[in-house]
């Protein structure tokens with residue numbers, strides 16, 4: 001078991017926001033978390049990364065990653081894990097890097113933070129290599145660009161490249177395609193699946209798109225009001241037990257006679 | 264900034280200067296009192312004959328219609344002749360050049376003091392926001408921004424000049440001893456304002472998404488503060504810094520008067536009291552010019568520092 005979350009409670013200040021969440025994930029698996037806005041999806045994956053915003057904190061339960069109790073981590077241990085053993089891609093990765101510094105500089109800084117023994121030239125090479133792997137044309141010029149000079153899809157690929165450069169064991173993706181058009185969405189999702197196949201990374205994918213969720217994932221978790229209302233393999237989609245899951249499925253657009261997620 | 268943009272900015276400055284010169288000229292003309300009488304008699308109540316006044320008025324061209332007087336002045340101004348100050352009995356330009364160094368020295372000293380205090384205090388206050396240090400800084404700077412310049416100046420004079428007798432209370436000359444108090448007065452007031460601005464700018468940047476991203480990549484807090492947050496926070500601060508420096512170069516009238524510091528602000532007040540309108544005109548134009556030139560420099564550097572603007576300008 002790579003990641004085991006048990007009976008997790010998360011509060012912002014005194015307010016209990018997420019309660020009783022259980023998750024299990026093995027190496028190479030993709031788990032999707034779906035659920036309405038405000039149901040606590042972001043909160044859960046941020047707790048796993050140890051970067052809850054504001055006054056958020058884990059108020060109960062446990063998070064075990066590679067046999068290690070994550071709630072006992074010191075800030076320094078978190079910094080060593082984040083970006084190396086586990087990493088995150090966001091809704092708009094372009095916003096998650098400094099707007100006034102070149103992508104290359106930031107990529108190299110990042111690599112050398114976790115691998116200080118690498119020379120600058122070596123780090124540049126690693127970065128370009130990774131940009132190539134996510135099928136970005138002309139890595140050289142991407143390295144020289146500022147975030148605002150790239151399209152949303154390119155920025156997302158840069159985000160994936162940065163997240164994967166250290167071959168982390170766990171990749172957390174928070175609505176990585178919500179800001180993109182449909183074609184680009186499909187490309188980015190395919191990219192994430194490719195990455196999983198190539199590196200054997202485990203992925204937790206937060207999405208609003210049930211079609212995407214059923215298409216790519218081994219496991220599916222449905223959340224509502226800070227609780228997991230249903231979880232399991234793909235059968236959740238074909239045979240939902242919970243009323244809320246049925247509602248969610250009913251909301252999926254129908255194309256012809258086929259529900260979007262069947263395609 | 265491209266050459267074309269630069270040229271259009273310079274043209275803009277010239278137009279504004281033209282407008283300002285016209286307005287000051289008109290205001291001086293409209294204001295009560297007779298500059299010719301003042302010129303002969305000063306502020307004393309001596310009797311001057313009407314012939315004498317009329318002769319001088321004619322000699323100075325002050326009996327011509329307003330618009331001709333203005334054009335006369337403008338014609339000489341474009342050749343670098345800004346008239347003669349009867350108050351100091353010197354050409355206006357010469358007097359401006361004489362008063363300028365004192366103002367520049369005071370501006371530099373108070374700005375350096377301001378930066379030395381407010382940058383570290385503002386940054387630390389933002390990083391440790393909500394801490395005791397932060398509360399103390401916010402309290403002190405609140406007092407600092409609420410206190411008027413002249414009161415702060417008088418307090419410092421009273422403490423360091425009268426009570427402790429550490430520094431001279433009589434000014435009128437430029438020296439290190441006489442510089443300390445006016446520089447401190449301006450510096451404290453400006454530092455209070457700027458510390459708050461630094462704090463706000465840094466806090467705002469600390470809440471940006473790229474900081475979350477950097478943390479998720481496991482970057483150190485030091486790296487995040489110095490390499491990511493501060494360069495971003497400096498952008499708006501450069502503008503504020505430039506504006507207050509531009510203001511100072513026009514002379515800090517109140518503080519210069521309190522400490523009899525012989526700079527442009529002091530000169531401006533004297534020239535208005537004496538109705539020496541050629542000199543007033545010269546000073547007003549200088550202040551406007553400084554303000555706009557500094558603004559131009561800021562915009563150019565801003566363009567250079569922010570890649571989003573730099574690339575958009577091309």
Ligand SMILES: Nc1ncnc2c1ncn2[C@@H]1O[C@H](COP(=O)(O)OP(=O)(O)OP(=O)(O)O)[C@@H](O)[C@H]1O
Nearest residue numbers: 012017036037038039040041042043044053054055
């Ligand atoms: N920084 C915060 N401080 C306080 N409460 C927060 C904070 N962030 C989120 N919350 C609360 O936590 C709850 C869950 O939010 P979360 O962002 O995890 O939802 P989500 O499922 O990711 O929603 P979305 O689909 O809109 O991204 C919400 O009720 C929200 O108000």
Ligand SMILES: [Mg+2]
Nearest residue numbers: 041042043174
């Ligand atoms: Mg979310």
